Amino acid sequence: MQLHISPSLRHVTVFPSGKGVREFIKVKVGGRRMSYRMLFYSLLLLTFLLRFVFVLTAVDTIDGESKYCSTIGCVGKRLGPRIWGRRLESLVPEDMYRILEEKGKEEVGRTDIPQTLEEFTAVMRTKKPDLKTFAIELRSMVNLMEQRTRSAKIQEYLYRHVASSSIPKQLHCLALLLANEHTNNANARLQLPPAELVPNLVDNSLFYHFVIASDNVLAASVVATSLVRNSISPERVVLHMITDRKTYATMHAWFSLHSLAPAVVEVKALHHFDWFTKGKVPVLEAMEKDEDVRAKFRGGSSEIVKSSVNNTHEKPHVVASKLQTLSPKYNSVMNHIRINLPEMFPSLNKVVFLDDDIVIQTDLTPLWEIDLGGKVNGAVETCRGDDKFVMSKRFKSYLNFSHPLIKENFDPNECAWAYGMNIFDLEAWRKTNISQTYNYWLQQNLKSDLSLWQLGTLPPGLIAFHGHVQIIDPFWHMLGLGYQENTSLADAESAGVIHFNGRAKPWLDIAFPSLRPLWAKYVDFSDKFIKKCHIRAS
Numbered sequence: 001m002q003l004h005i006s007p008s009l010r011h012v013t014v015f016p017s018g019k020g021v022r023e024f025i026k027v028k029v030g031g032r033r034m035s036y037r038m039l040f041y042s043l044l045l046l047t048f049l050l051r052f053v054f055v056l057t058a059v060d061t062i063d064g065e066s067k068y069c070s071t072i073g074c075v076g077k078r079l080g081p082r083i084w085g086r087r088l089e090s091l092v093p094e095d096m097y098r099i100l101e102e103k104g105k106e107e108v109g110r111t112d113i114p115q116t117l118e119e120f121t122a123v124m125r126t127k128k129p130d131l132k133t134f135a136i137e138l139r140s141m142v143n144l145m146e147q148r149t150r151s152a153k154i155q156e157y158l159y160r161h162v163a164s165s166s167i168p169k170q171l172h173c174l175a176l177l178l179a180n181e182h183t184n185n186a187n188a189r190l191q192l193p194p195a196e197l198v199p200n201l202v203d204n205s206l207f208y209h210f211v212i213a214s215d216n217v218l219a220a221s222v223v224a225t226s227l228v229r230n231s232i233s234p235e236r237v238v239l240h241m242i243t244d245r246k247t248y249a250t251m252h253a254w255f256s257l258h259s260l261a262p263a264v265v266e267v268k269a270l271h272h273f274d275w276f277t278k279g280k281v282p283v284l285e286a287m288e289k290d291e292d293v294r295a296k297f298r299g300g301s302s303e304i305v306k307s308s309v310n311n312t313h314e315k316p317h318v319v320a321s322k323l324q325t326l327s328p329k330y331n332s333v334m335n336h337i338r339i340n341l342p343e344m345f346p347s348l349n350k351v352v353f354l355d356d357d358i359v360i361q362t363d364l365t366p367l368w369e370i371d372l373g374g375k376v377n378g379a380v381e382t383c384r385g386d387d388k389f390v391m392s393k394r395f396k397s398y399l400n401f402s403h404p405l406i407k408e409n410f411d412p413n414e415c416a417w418a419y420g421m422n423i424f425d426l427e428a429w430r431k432t433n434i435s436q437t438y439n440y441w442l443q444q445n446l447k448s449d450l451s452l453w454q455l456g457t458l459p460p461g462l463i464a465f466h467g468h469v470q471i472i473d474p475f476w477h478m479l480g481l482g483y484q485e486n487t488s489l490a491d492a493e494s495a496g497v498i499h500f501n502g503r504a505k506p507w508l509d510i511a512f513p514s515l516r517p518l519w520a521k522y523v524d525f526s527d528k529f530i531k532k533c534h535i536r537a538s
């Protein structure tokens, strides 16, 4: 006989091994009042005391039947099998239930706890224990199994986290291949844009300026391709690609070899910007400090794992999110750098800033006609909408309102807005202290050991742009495609811009299969680089 607890802690399965038993028991624990453990004990008791054959799959109905149960005894009684219509509940003594419900210290520090049901059965057979010992042994085994299941669950969250933050080998391959091409192929080093088009880069009157900051060449290529392909007048599109030092050759090679003409594309690494080389960049300094703070946060990852394994009140996903806080992914320069757009593009008046996990499905030039009413940042809000999961974000979702600094300055119920597709009026921005405010709060958060907020660049953005945001129509930016499969495909298809924010990025294996094609249609799978790196449509 085998016993299996699902990692969600909501299913228990008992597989029989004896002959003549065709069924196994699989029970879903649905009710809030009843823990899987209560059910589990009851099943086990019945299994042992009444012999397995009597416990049939009739327990399907347990959800309904056990609605009013809050003790193991009650569940056991309700669950008790009927033989020829007669309940056999009296076979489980009350004493037994009492012991099982106790917290119990007997198992602490023991090393001879049976590890499996098999072992447990064997021990019981040889020792022939009294009722009390039987119950304690059972409880010890279940506690041990539960602890293991919890650890496994935490592991699972971590794997998912790693799967979403590590670079898949196909993307590595693509980056290396293109960097190599940059070295060996003069065509991959062509000036971008060609000299005669350079004046367009600073021309506010005829051109629409878009900025993407990314270190992921495949992602950036999809944003750029979808932008240009859906543009009604691509000859008026100017795309400013910002990347980091290590990705520059790769990015440059890609856009040299895959022209988006008549659109104009510029590729620059951060160290190519005058502003960057001129002196201190507070964001970068804050990020260096931030790395130190994060590494020590709550004693580091090993402490978090250690202290959570025994703490059964802590939900595995909470543990996982603590661990995520340590991840540098949420804190990359490419994410923070948008706060310096006015300094990086001193000649531009207005830009649209695009994240690299979006896809553009319509002509974006109407964004320049939206009246921002003197505000700096045109963004969609994220607290209203049909999608209750994605569209329920207020300031309190991001900032720690238990902290006096936050509580005194902000309203927890203020609607949040989204990064990903923002219209930035750089002229208006230059008249404000937004960048200084941003840096000030980054410092405050570091000083208070990340207790104002823990993840990402949106929280300081919410603070810095407070009062400077103009809400735009949700058509321009649909969120949540990397969070959940539930996103309606029809809604996604009809949005102007879709955003794969969340873990399931379209370039990862864990992407949602129904949504991925919206992204993949902008990847040319017959391209020699894409093919060589085995990047496939599905």
Ligand SMILES: *[C@@H]1O[C@H](CO)[C@@H](O)[C@H](O)[C@H]1NC(C)=O
Residues within 6 Å of the ligand: 108, 109, 306, 307, 309, 310
């Ligand atoms: C967790 O429990 C085990 C076994 O009871 C014990 O050996 C270990 O020290 C505990 N760990 C922590 C961090 O309390």
Ligand SMILES: *[C@@H]1O[C@H](CO)[C@@H](O)[C@H](O)[C@H]1NC(C)=O
Residues within 6 Å of the ligand: 431, 432, 433
């Ligand atoms: C920006 O900050 C300076 C110094 O802190 C202050 O004098 C100025 O009024 C602020 N400007 C705006 C627009 O808030």
Ligand SMILES: *[C@@H]1O[C@H](CO)[C@@H](O)[C@H](O)[C@H]1NC(C)=O
Residues within 6 Å of the ligand: 400, 401, 402, 403, 404, 450, 451, 452
């Ligand atoms: C929120 O702030 C309070 C007060 O400073 C602090 O005790 C708490 O740990 C913070 N919460 C988080 C999740 O950092």
Ligand SMILES: *[C@@H]1O[C@H](CO)[C@@H](O)[C@H](O)[C@H]1NC(C)=O
Residues within 6 Å of the ligand: 389, 484, 485, 486
């Ligand atoms: C998806 O939709 C189903 C049915 O509407 C709902 O039960 C489920 O909770 C949703 N999942 C998420 C992640 O929102």
